Every structure is written in structure tokens, then in C-alpha cells.
Amino acid sequence: MTEFAESRGHVGTNDGAARRARRHAAERRFRLYGILAIVVAVSFLVLLLGSIAVQGYTAFTATQIRLDVTFEPEVIDPEGTGDPELWAGADYGALIRHSLGARFPGVREPEEVRALMALISSGARFDLRDMVLDDPGLIGTTRSVWLPAAADIDMLVKGITPRDVPEDARRVKDNQIAWLDALVAEGAVKRALHLRFFTAGDSRTPERAGIWGAIVGSFYTMMVTLALAFPIGVLTAVYLEEFAPKNRWTDLVEININNLAAVPSIVFGLLGLAVFLNVYHLPRSAPVVGGMTLALMTLPTIIIATRSALAAVPPSLREAALAIGASPLQVVMHHTLPAAMPGVLTGTIIGMARALGETAPLLMIGMVAFIADIPGGPSDPATVLPVQVFLWAGSPERAFAEKTAAATLVLLVFLIAMNGLAVYLRKKFEKRW
Amino acid sequence: MEAQTALIGHNRPADATPVKMATRDLDVSYGAIQALAGVELDIRENEVTALIGPSGCGKTTFLRCLNRMNDTIEGCVVSGLVTLDGHDIYDRSLDVVQLRARIGMVFQKPNPFPKSIYDNAAYGPRIHGLAANRDELDEIVVTSLEKAGLWKEVRDRMGEPGTSLSGGQQQRLCIARAIAVSPEVILMDEPCSALDPIATARIEELIDELRENYTIVIVTHNMQQAARVSQRTAFFHLGQVVEMGDTVELFTNPQDERTQGYITGRFG
Ligand SMILES: Nc1ncnc2c1ncn2[C@@H]1O[C@H](COP(=O)(O)OP(=O)(O)OP(=O)(O)O)[C@@H](O)[C@H]1O
């Protein structure tokens, strides 16, 4: 190598050596710029993901407080009817009040009692109710029960809100901190896995809010989007690429599809509002409408990806099939489309991933409403993951900031899973050839 | 020239072979480019007809008119008469898909489907419903591979992709794929141009064997090949047929000086 270079060098005299040195330096510089660019990009990504993860991971655990709760028959079933229907309506808050009263006998003032009660999540009584309805045998017994702490207490225990600021700058007051510390001292406070975050719908109380409603809503929305956008998009692309005559009309259609891909997504939301809601009176806030709107947005992506995948199939494959008497439809179905499938699927999944992360058009069609129930079908009111993130990000409580980051993490996990699926499918379909 | 004459002695055509395909006054243009003008040619049954001529003279264009593959090219206009067994193949009532099943084609570059070797040969019979069951299909596949001289080499690897074969094997697979639908005519566009001499010799042998059952039209740039495999030869020049006749006659005693110039290598 060097010998060759030297033998070339003396033919061109010193000039050649200098030029070679310059060229090598230029190449090294270029490689360096490339590596620098990658380092910058990767560090931004790490910073972004890292900050979300650091903010969000605490939402996967929650503080719980242990109380000795007596399931008093006088409270649960004051008239002694034994009717479970009536038990459901009983005042379970009283059980918590009595239990806390027994633990802190000195607290008498109504004001103070309210502050003491505020240690425990306001939703804890529903947990007690569910325990009783599940197991009526509890009535009349005393049990040691772990109840969810209120969000403010949770934040304090996790160290997210500070203790060492003046009392009036804190939501948790001095007396509450004292009670909490007493409970901590006797081991009645712990942090446990917060499963509720993954199984509950939205709630006004941060410690009861979960992401399952949004996941189900996103699922229905994506199903509607896929069911509409995939077949329509692929058929459109196949027609335009394989069958349509090349004339002014098809040129016009093509230009418009390319333009649609660049239209801001909120415009599709306006269209959905004007057409699906105002003209056809489809249900508001429903995944059907969200899915239809997102399908409009995803269509151009799928069409363009499918067309370029079809165009990349070598013409010799079509000719081979045509020449042994395959009809144009058979050529497409048996040869061109299967050969283009990896590209089609990649395009579809990328389009779907974009739709999954989309918020703006869904705001226009009312999927931004507060919905606590888990949607039971595509026409029930629902919200979706990114909108849930948006809603929580707008809530003033400190505890929702943690939920926001956690929901973003969940959304990212889904997006990464979809991209992984795209890679897997591409590999799998390519292997067949 | 001596060696050539010795080679081509064996394949003089029988005199009164019936005409399988014919063209009359065939004009083809791609937009403004006139590729063929007034081509009149007879292709006789169970013979190999070779098309020779300099690059760009319209051989491929002519070949693609015979199975209407030119239909797929935007802006290609064909006028004149092309017949198969006396029937106009450009007739409106004719189904072009069926026509292509009767007239097979093998391309310059081997283009097997990216499917298994078996599926390559079985595809044609499947779409045309030539086999009633799996056994019949197997039989068609095996016979076509045998006829294409490929069976022995691939019998143990029928499930492997056709694209994993060597170039020469791929081309024979393409021939097998074409004959699996039992066509009457096989069109070959420079089938050996991507192959080494041994694979070429193998395919030339094959063409000679196939002649018994099929009518073959072959485009070639290789004079020796034309002389070796064909009974009749047509010399194309600038979109016209300059000379057409018995291969031996054409090579030993060309009537036109352009033909003479081309076959002796003075231009082309
Ligand atoms: N698809 C096409 N569009 C436009 N012009 C074409 C097309 N195919 C061929 N032509 C033109 O038609 C003429 C004949 O081309 P053709 O391919 O038939 O030549 P050929 O004899 O097969 O040449 P070669 O020996 O190089 O393969 C050429 O001038 C070519 O430029």
C-alpha cells in the first residue's frame, strides 16, 4: 500500500504527496464532523428520555398508610337489613375517621379532624367499600389495612415537595407532618407498587388517576384508524402506481396527496369537527370519530410509502409474471404487492405511530373531555394517551406533574414497541425471498 | 468462416413447414421514435427463428409485439397485422392474458420469481388451472424442469428460492417456468447474454431439443449462436427486415451487402 503510494508519489513529484495529505485530512475532518453530529443527537435524546424517566418513575409507586379499621356494623348497616345494596351507600369515611380518632385521641377540633382525615386519600373509602362488598364477613371485625395516602402526603414522603419551607408556603401543615412522622415511626407508612396507575381511568384526585382509560381509548382509536387507512391507502397506491393511466388527472391526484401529507394535523381535526360531528352527528369524544380523523391524516403517509415500495419492485418481476399469462390483478396480488410488503408495513406502522402520538386533531373533536370511565367500545367517550398527557400537564396539582411524565413514558414504550414491530415485520417478510 | 460453415451444416429447414406466426406491414413507435417500419416476417412451426442485427435496430421491440408485451409500455403504438395460426392477435375480442399463456417469453436477464424453485415452475400451471390436484402439479413441475435440463441439479432443493441458483440455472428455471404452461411459441430475448460459455452451450442444446415441440424465436448478438441453433434467420437493420431466409443460406451467401457487412463484423 505505502510502496504503491510512494511509487505514485514520485511520478507526480512533491505535488502528489501534498495533495494526498490534504485529501486524507479532509476525510478525517469529515468523519469527525459525522461523529460529532451523532454524539450531539444522542445526547439530546438521552437528556430528553432521562429527564422524563427521572420525573416519571416515582409515579409507579405510591405511599400507603396502615390503619386499624373496625368494620362497624352500625356504620355499614345501621338498620341491620343485611342488604348489600345498602352497604354500598354507607359512609365508609366514618370508619376512617373513627380509626384515626382511636390512633390520635387528642384530636378533637373539627378543623383538626379535617386536617387529620386529609392524610388519607379521599378515595380510600371506596377501597373499604369494595373490601366489604367482596367479603361481607369483614363486618364486625377489626383489620389492619393499608390505605392510599393523599397525593400531598405522597409527594412529601417521596421528597418531591420540600418540608423545610415556611408553613404557609406548604400544602401539608405542621400538625399533619407531626402525625405523619408518628405513623412513620411505628412503621405504618410505606411505598408500594402503584398498580392503580395502570388499571384506573382518569380522576380529579391525583392518587386515584390512572392511565388505563387512555390506553383503551388509544387502542380503539388506532384500530379504527388502521381499519380505514390501511386498506384505503394500499388500494389507492396500487391503483395509482399499477393501473392508472398517466394523465393530467392522475398527476393532479398525486400532487394533492403529496400536499395532504404536509397539511398540519389540526386541519384534519377541523375537518373531522365540521364533517363527522356537525354534518353526520357522530358521537363526540368517541374513538370512532378520532380514528376516522386520524385515518385521514395517516392516509397520505401510507399511500406515499406504498407507492414508493411498489415503484421499487423491479419491472422484470412484473414482466416475468405477465409473460406467462398472469392477469394484471394477479401480477399485483401475487408478485408486486408481496414484494413491496416490507415497505408497505414500515410506512403503515410509522404512520400509525404518528397517529398514536397525535393530539391536536383530537382536541377539535372533543376527545379532550374529562372521562373517568374505561371506554367499553369505540363509540364510548374516551381520551387517548397523548391527550391524557396534555390534560395532566395542565393540572395545577404537583402530583399530576409526576403522572404526566409517567404517562409520557408509557406512550414512549408503545411507540418503541410499534417501531420494533415494524423492524420485525420487515425482517420477517424479507426472509421469505 | 470455415468453422462456422461446418457447424451450421446440420440444421437446414424442412421445406414446407407451416407458418405459425406472421407479421404484415408492422409499424411500431414509441412516441416520436419509430422503432419498426413495415416488418413482414413468417415464423414457421417447430423451427428456431433467429433475429440478428445491430443494437437498437428493433429486435426486442419486434419480439415483444409477438406476445403483446408492448401493451404495457406507455406510449407504444403498434399498427399492422400480427397473426398466430392465422388469427390476428391484436383483435379486440382476443384475451391478451390467454395469448401470453400460448406464447411464452424468456428474458435477457434471468428473472425468476423470488419464490421457491417449485413455486417458480408451478406458478403458471396454478393460475391457468392446468393441474387438477397436487400430484398433477408435481408432475408438470418435474417434466418442465426435466425438459429445461434442470431437474437433476435441483431435485433436492425444490424449496430453496429460485434466486439462489446460479445465473445459468436461473435462466433454465425461467425456461422451465415458460414451458410449464405448455405454450406453442417461446420467445427468447438474448437468453445467453448473461451466461458463461458452458451455460450457453447447455441452453443452446436445450433450444435444439425444445424445437421438436415448440416454435422458437430467439434474439441474439452472437452470430455463431444464430448459426448453431436456428433454421431461419432474419437480419434487422434500422427497424426493417433487410433479409430473411434459411440460416445456412443467409450466413454463407447473404444477398444484401448490409447483411454481409454485419455478419462479417464490418459494422454493428
Ligand atoms: N420503452 C421504450 N421507450 C422508448 N423508446 C424505446 C423503448 N424501447 C425501445 N425503444 C427504442 O426503440 C428502438 C429499438 O429498440 P429495441 O430495444 O427494440 O432494440 P434492439 O434491437 O433490441 O437492441 P439491442 O440489441 O441493443 O437489445 C431503439 O431506438 C430504442 O431507443
Ligand SMILES: [Mg+2]
Ligand atoms: Mg434488445
